[in-house]
Amino acid sequence: MTGERPVVAGGLGGSPTRHVVVMGVSGAGKTTVARGIGDLTGLAFAEADEFHSEANVARMRSGVPLDDAARWPWLHALADWMAARGAEGVSTVLACSALKRSYRDVLRQGPPTVDFVHLDGPAEVIRERLSRRAGHYMPASLLESQLATLERGHPDEALLVLDVSLPPDELASAAVERLGLRTATSLGTG
Structure with a gap:
């Protein structure tokens, strides 16, 4: 998937930063896996749900799915957060649904x-x-709307797809390995 990109020490010693978005529908394990990646690598973790406006949270809590108009400011805030951390030399891992190609494109900005x-x-x-x-404020009743919204990776998108049925620690380890991320312990062994 990202074999063309060199392994780097995310932001340390002038190296480029790395930014990972763990995506999928609600209940896929995004937060647990993203935290696991952060624990293994030292990447700064953020939960995209914490960037939602109060209006978005209230809407989802009441069982109403968000439309694109409600999502755009949220997605731009997430892209800005990653860019700001990158400018500080800090690599990140973000748990975010990123269900549509257009949403992922905003995050790539x-x-x-x-x-x-x-x-x-x-x-x-x-x-x-x-x-x-x-x-969690996201009711299970919204899973069907998320599955209907989900756009799996397009042929020109580099997406690492992992089987949600695996245990979270295995998923985090597989992501670290397959993305070529350095672990926190390997960073100290220069």
């Missing part, structure tokens, strides 16, 4: 390069996970 990791798999697995999740 932030830092010079963005790698996408798509957690994909059977709807039944995701539906079952959502049924066990507590305390």
